Amino acid sequence: MNRKGKIYIALAVFTLLSIVALEATKPNELNWFPSYAKHHKIPMGTYVFHEQLDRLFAASKPINLDRPPFEYLENNPDVTGTYVFINNDINFGQSELDRLLDWTSNGNTLFVASSALENQLLDTLKLETSYLSQLDGFGFDYELQLKNKALYTDKVTFNNEEIQSSLLYFSSIDTLNSKVVGVVEKVNSSDSLKVAHPNIIKTPFGEGTVIVSLFPQAFTNYFMLTAPNQQYAASLMSYFSEEQPIYLDQYHKSGKIFYSSPLYLMLNNKHLKWAYYIMLIGVVFYIIFEGKRKQRAIPIVNPLRNQTLDFTRTIANMYFEKGNHHDIALHKIQHFMDYIRTQLYLSTETINTEFIKNLAARSNNSVEATKTLLNTIESISNTPNISASELETLNNLIETFKSKHA
Template identity: 45%
Template sequence: MDKKLKIYSGLLVFMVLGIFYVESVKPKEINWYPSYAAKHKIPYGTYVLHKELPSLFPENEVKDIYQNPYVYLKDAKHNGTYFFVDNKVNFDKDEFNQLLNFVNRGNNVFIATNGIHIDTLKTQTRVLTTSVFEEKAYQKMSNPIFGEKEYHFDRDFSKFYFSEVDTLHTTVLGELVIRNENDSIISKKPNFIKVTHGAGSLYLHTFPQAFTNYNMLLDKNYEYVANVLSYLNSQNQKEAGVASNRSNTILWDTYYKTGKSRITSPMYYILSTPSLKWAYYIALIGVLFFIIFKGKRNQRLIPVITPLKNQTLAFTRTIANMYYEKSAHKNIAEHKINYFLEYIRNQYRLSTLEINERFYKNLTSRSGNSEEKVVALFKRIQHIQTASSITEEDLIALNTAIEDFKAYKK
């Protein structure tokens, strides 16, 4: 491992450790997502309420329902109090008719949601708006038995109230109270009602935030939740002399929950889990570093080096021209003869130390040339070797004879 690669690896490790340190020491942001799910401990979850239901209803069984009401209530044997709390609860026609049949048999349905509109019950909601610059919203029970205490929720929320109700079958149980900066009441609207239907009742509340973890742990707001839910307590009903055939079961809805568990894709699961999310990010960073540094190492520009030219042919031509221009035909012929004899030794595996009749016959049989041509060629070679000088014509005739010998093929 070279020095540069060690530096890059050290930087990568330092960055990863730095990310882990920053993530571990920085304060976690508060998640204000309106979940309303019983398993969530975030401010707008309902973990606290769900955990405290057995103490609020000591004689009732709490049962989580994971199906939609239409499917679950097809079985007429199911009885109790169906409990809905969520940011938005939208029933279709068949589903709500199933709930009405459930209520008609003497059961209860509790629905806490923002702005519920139920035409069947002649119930409509509207958002309350005022012209007051600094207003405060309070929740208050209507029945004097609970006293005049008002409960404040210090987070901003949509102030829904019931703008239209069926007065023959509806009882107002709670109110939304708006006060100005001087603590004077400027508006009071119903936000918690009871609608009788058959042998049972529907309890409708327009402030689901009251049942969240944040509100339950804020000051003494849990008292308000207990007062609201006291209307569902079967023991209280018996003490009040109200006949009821309901079973002692709280049917806690987990189907209509904004924050219910749903995995839409593997990537959603990875990014929703902090440990897997950071492992995924670190893997991406590692791949990025690998591409940058490994690619730079492998794709570095390679300088173009011009290969050396083969100068043998040029050198040969230069020497030949030099001999030719000086009329050194004898020297050229001797070089030509030496190359030819080397050719015979390599090509035909014949010794050229003795040039005799046996040599002529062997060369003739191996080369395919006629014996007369072979003998004439070597007579010419002997003449040139013994002569003190030769003419240009003699050199040309020698070259022609040698080339003619090589050109013959069996």
């Protein structure tokens, strides 16, 4: 390889290592997934809310429930207190909603904070909702305010630029029974007149109370860690009774309470995740190319059969069937003479006493046996017709002679 090629390879390796280093040192992007899970410290988790709730209500010791509300209330029908549901979307279902409302009507409090509510709950409480920024798009600052003068009533600002979500408000409420707890309005709206819309209401239900909020973001880490938003969230917590237990739902959550996948630790780490993906891509390439090489079976090619022996047997049978023992003997003698020339390296032009001695020495045979064989060959060569027994005798003498040399 020339110098120019080595420089190109070095530049390619340096570029690759630089990309890997930049990716490894790049800060992780914020996870804006609306989990509302207790253990999540991401912006839309509720770790701070649960931490503060445990501090403010240490006497009642808030109880976290990871079971369906229907199951818990069926197994514990006599429990009393406040049942709190916080998530971006809550859908109880008719049976579970009826069970919760029955429990609430016995003098308990049902607190639901969700960006989307099911129609059964809205119909029961005679509520209708609408989007605050349905026509104007995203990217607004919203001002939130509580109406109870005994609570924190200053306006707090919420910006939805990062989470890109439209806020809901109650476009219609049961004015005879429902009381507005909180309102929301757009700060930089293009409307000529800003209007405060109700987004938190409180409704008596039987002997109990239902509080519905369309702003669950008030309990997220993102909202509570921005001053003075924590005062707004703390004022909402004042609707939880200190004298009765507080049940915090951990079942209706978008974020998982636990991770059932064994690959969670690997996929949660950026470097391990990409190593895993590269391994899978490599396996796919291996299957494609390796499978392509082996998908065509190699045909079995049988070697050509050596038919020399069969041909020889055929010719021998022809001679034997015709009874031409003399011709067979001559072929046998001719083949033996060729054996002497090629294997024992002796000339067969002159057969005399010296030739017999040399032949006997080189073949490890006695001189008498060698003489007997050569005399038999000479006798058969000069006889026009021989019998089968004479042919057999010649063959035995030749084979015995060759066996001594081998």
